[in-house]
Amino acid sequence: MTAVLDEPATAPPRRASVGFLLAHPAHAIALGFGAGLSPVAPGTVGTLWAWLSFLVLDRWLDDAQWAVLLLAGTAVGWWACTVTARHLHTADPGAIVWDEVLAFWAVLWLVLPSGFLGQLAAFALFRFFDAAKPGPVAWADARFKRRRAGSDIGWAQGFGILFDDGVAALCTLLVIALWRFVA
Secondary structure, three states, X not given: OOOOOOOOOOXXXXXXXXXXXXXXXXXXXXXXXXXXXXXXXXXXXXXXXXXXXXXXXXXXXXXXXXXHHHHHHHHHHHHHHHHHHHHHOOOOOOOOOHHHHHHHHHHHHHHOOOOHXXXXXXXXXXXXXXXXXXXXXXXXXXXXXXXXXXXXXXXXXXXXXXXXXXXXXXXXXXXXXHHHHHO
């Protein structure tokens, strides 16, 4: 396996693969333990993985444990997304789906208990905000992607990967709250 560390900032973008996923623990986390390797709609696949894993984990975790998991997942995810983006030579690679996982876990944590249709609505809203990037999500998406020509991908870009999905989650929760208020 070739080293992916310390390559120049001008290196061409790389594609994520199973070998890349297994080359570094940060890659496994950032790529959603393989969900990000989907050749079609990796963000949607990552969100589906988040939904399934949430339903499994929610059997054992209470609210305080979810809060700790989300905070720890954000800290570890910031590191993992930064390292993985740097190794892929792209500020926000589509294969990185940890941002979708964390954001959708937060959405589900706050909207449950909810039946399947409520969860499906949350999924559809989150995917809309994450993919279409209207208004504040577009602002958040562009905010941390800027870097000087020839400079390495750094902590700002790693944070930005998580930040726009956090804003998409907040928009999703706002729509659900308004829907519940009106209904």
